[in-house]
Amino acid sequence: MDARPTLIYHAYRAATALLSPLLWRTVHKKLQAAGVPPKRQRERLGYASLPRPDGQLIWFHAASVGESLSVLSLIKRLGTRLPDAQFLITSGTPTSAALIEKRLPPRTRHQYPPLDTAGPVRRFLDHWRPDAGIFVESEIWPRLIIESADRSVPLALLNARLSEKSVAGWQKRPKTARFILNKFRLFLTQNDKTATNLLSMGAPSDRVQPGTNLKAMSEPLPVDKTAMTTIKSQIGDRPVWIASSTHAGEEETILAAHANLLKRWSNLLLLLIPRHPERRDEVTALITQTNQTGALRSKDHPITAQTQVYMADTLGELGTWYALCPIVFLGGSLKEIGGHNPFEPAQAGAAVITGPGYFNFAETFAPLVKSGGAVEIHSADDLSTAVAHWLSDETALTTARAAAKSCVNTQATALDKVTDTLCQALNLTP
Numbered sequence: 433m434d435a436r437p438t439l440i441y442h443a444y445r446a447a448t449a450l451l452s453p454l455l456w457r458t459v460h461k462k463l464q465a466a467g468v469p470p471k472r473q474r475e476r477l478g479y480a481s482l483p484r485p486d487g488q489l490i491w492f493h494a495a496s497v498g499e500s501l502s503v504l505s506l507i508k509r510l511g512t513r514l515p516d517a518q519f520l521i522t523s524g525t526p527t528s529a530a531l532i533e534k535r536l537p538p539r540t541r542h543q544y545p546p547l548d549t550a551g552p553v554r555r556f557l558d559h560w561r562p563d564a565g566i567f568v569e570s571e572i573w574p575r576l577i578i579e580s581a582d583r584s585v586p587l588a589l590l591n592a593r594l595s596e597k598s599v600a601g602w603q604k605r606p607k608t609a610r611f612i613l614n615k616f617r618l619f620l621t622q623n624d625k626t627a628t629n630l631l632s633m634g635a636p637s638d639r640v641q642p643g644t645n646l647k648a649m650s651e652p653l654p655v656d657k658t659a660m661t662t663i664k665s666q667i668g669d670r671p672v673w674i675a676s677s678t679h680a681g682e683e684e685t686i687l688a689a690h691a692n693l694l695k696r697w698s699n700l701l702l703l704l705i706p707r708h709p710e711r712r713d714e715v716t717a718l719i720t721q722t723n724q725t726g727a728l729r730s731k732d733h734p735i736t737a738q739t740q741v742y743m744a745d746t747l748g749e750l751g752t753w754y755a756l757c758p759i760v761f762l763g764g765s766l767k768e769i770g771g772h773n774p775f776e777p778a779q780a781g782a783a784v785i786t787g788p789g790y791f792n793f794a795e796t797f798a799p800l801v802k803s804g805g806a807v808e809i810h811s812a813d814d815l816s817t818a819v820a821h822w823l824s825d826e827t828a829l830t831t832a833r834a835a836a837k838s839c840v841n842t843q844a845t846a847l848d849k850v851t852d853t854l855c856q857a858l859n860l861t862p
Contacts (some may be wrong), residue, residue: 433688435478435545438557438576438605438606438608438611438649439676440607440608441578441611441612443575443671443752444575445550445575445823446543448547448856449549449550452547452549452551452566454463455547456477457521457547459476459710459769460473460476460811461641462687463476463544464591465689466526466580466616467526468526468529468544468717472529473544475543475544475545475546476544476546476547476552476554477547477551477555478547478551478553478556478559479545479555479576480555480556480559480829482685484504484524484559484561485518485539486515487516487517487518487839488516488520488563489516489517489518489519489520489562489563489820489859490510490514490518490519490562490563490564490566491517491521491522491560491561491564491565491566491585492520492522492523492566492568493522493545493566493567494521494528494568494569495519495523495529495568495569496597497523497525497528498697499528499568499591500523500528500531500532500568501528501531501532501535501650502591502646502647502650503521503568503590503646504532504535504536504537504650504651504701505650505651505847506646506847506850506851507537507540508537508855509848509851510851511538511539511540512621513851513855513860513862514860514862515862516862517539517860518539518540518541519537519539519540519541520527520539520540520542520543520560520562521536522542522544522624523542523544523545523693524545525545526588527747529542529544530626530706530748531747533746535654536556543560545573545576546576547573548573548805549853550576550637551572553575553576555792556576556581557579557580557585562802563586564585564586564587564673564858564859565580565585565586565588566587566588566590566854566858567587567616567648568590568591568829574612575756576618577612577673578615580615583616584858585794586617586858586859587616587617587858588616588618588854588855588858589616590618590850591620591621591622591643591645591646592619592620592622592626592630592791593621593622593626594622594793596763597633599633599706600627602633603632603633606634608635608849609633609634610633610634610635610770611838613633613635613636614636616639617639617857618639618641618853618857618858620641620643620850620853620854621633621639621640622643622644622646623642623645623794624642626643627640627758628643628644638653641853642852643846643853644666644846644850645775645793647773647775647776647796650775650776650779652770652779652780653750653776653779653780654752655751655755656749656751656752657839659749660752660756663735663752664756666734666735666736667735667756670700670701670707671675671697671699671823672701672703672757672759673700673701673704673757673758673759673760673761673819673823674702674703674753674754674756674757674760674761674777674782675702675704675760675761676705676753676754676760676761676765676772676777677705677706677707677762678701678704678705678707678715678763678764679707679708679763679765679767679769680714682709682763682764682767682787683704683706683752683853684718685811685812685815686702686761687702687706687719687722687724688722689813689816689819690707690724690740690741690816692812692816693816693819693820693823695822696784697725700740700823701735701739701741701742702740702742703740703742703757704741704743704744705743705744705745705753706731706743706745707763707772707838708765709730709742709745709746711748712730712743715743715745716728716743716780719741719743723739724740725738725740726739726740726742727738727743727756728743728745729742729743729744729745729749730746742845744772747772750776751776751780755780755781758781758782758822759782759783759785759819759823759829759830760777760782760783760784760785760788760831761784761785761809761819762774762777762785762786762790763787764789764790765786765787765789766787766788766789767787767789768789768791768793769789770789770790770792771786771787771790771791771797772791772793773788773793773796773840774786774796774806774836775795775796775840775854776798778800778805778806778836778840779840780835781805781830781833781836781837783805783806783822783832783835783836783838784805784806784807784808785806785808785818785819785834785838786808787805787808787809787810788808788809788810799839799842800835803835803839804832804835805832805833805834805836805838806832806836807832809852
């Protein structure tokens with residue numbers, strides 16, 4: 433096993449050192465545009481905005497919203513197992529920070545991660561001095577990993593998932609891949625394919641364990657019962673369906689399907705939830721172009737009898753929308769985006785519709801589709817047909833909802849095993 437830094441790693445260090453001012457300017461602009469306070473922006477430079485708590489500190493590092501929220505149930509379980517432990521979550525996006533702050537488990541705090549350059553990484557590690565580091569999914573930042581390991585921080589890659597492009601790139605640099613992967617004590621993957629890919633990249637075979645998708649074990653999304661009561665009263669007895677986490681290039685298909693459905697159900701309501709709320713103007717224009725009547729959650733528009741499309745362009749309310757409707761089309765799947773987590777609507781009791789591009793969640797959708805809890809569509813006609821089937825056949829919808837919920841419950845039983853595996857590999861004891 434190669435344990436020495438490679439020329440490529442030295443080149444990476446040199447390049448990031450030269451580019452660090454540019455990296456900081458780019459990150460700073462994004463955080464500033466999102467309204468992140470200056471003190472918290474400096475967390476990306478390694479300057480902590482919170483004190484380090486006393487005692488054992490377990491650090492989770494995630495990319496963005498889905499990855500960050502997926503570990504909350506695990507932190508709660510670890511918190512029960514390790515009653516004196518403290519927890520730190522780092523994630524890079526303002527959206528993830530805002531949502532995590534609302535759902536932080538006990539003894540947990542959030543920070544933005546340091547840029548992967550010398551100064552920020554060292555300041556971060558000097559301040560927080562983590563007793564263990566758990567990187568979630570595909571967050572492989574070489575300097576952060578190497579310097580953590582050099583300080584004897586035991587590391588794990590949890591819920592590991594790597595794209596084919598990423599795997600191919602690392603396979604072209606086998607010595608560097610082995611050098612970095614050797615720093616982890618445990619790789620707990622989402623599926624067998626990722627385990628095989630990690631082994632082909634040079635991960636130590638005795639540290640790779642196929643696991644399950646951590647997102648399947650997360651708790652149901654929170655529901656704002658007051659908001660739900662208000663929206664329910666505005667909807668009344670109208671039929672309704674949801675298109676959630678949609679991306680550019682998908683709303684055209686969704687709105688075309690809704691236009692087809694309106695021919696049969698003239699009072700049908702579509703709850704449209706863009707993945708990125710800042711696209712509201714773009715999506716509003718599409719609604720107008722299709723001659724449909726829209727309303728916006730962010731502007732407190734009520735749902736009236738004339739509202740055909742209600743855009744839920746806010747953050748942190750997804751659980752409330754899922755609780756309102758048992759038919760959910762999940763976006764990020766009509767384009768080659770990779771899809772989104774189907775367990776979130778399934779946990780809320782919804783049947784799921786997806787496009788074909790859900791490759792990031794292939795192992796998650798497979799049992800859902802097989803059980804009948806989810807169906808795959810390819811066009812606006814397919815989508816309207818799938819929604820119409822469940823709108824018109826209550827028995828079929830009930831069966832699909834039960835199948836989706838059953839898949840979630842089956843996966844969720846694995847949380848204790850993940851907790852045991854992490855504690856053993858990282859020497860986490862009370």
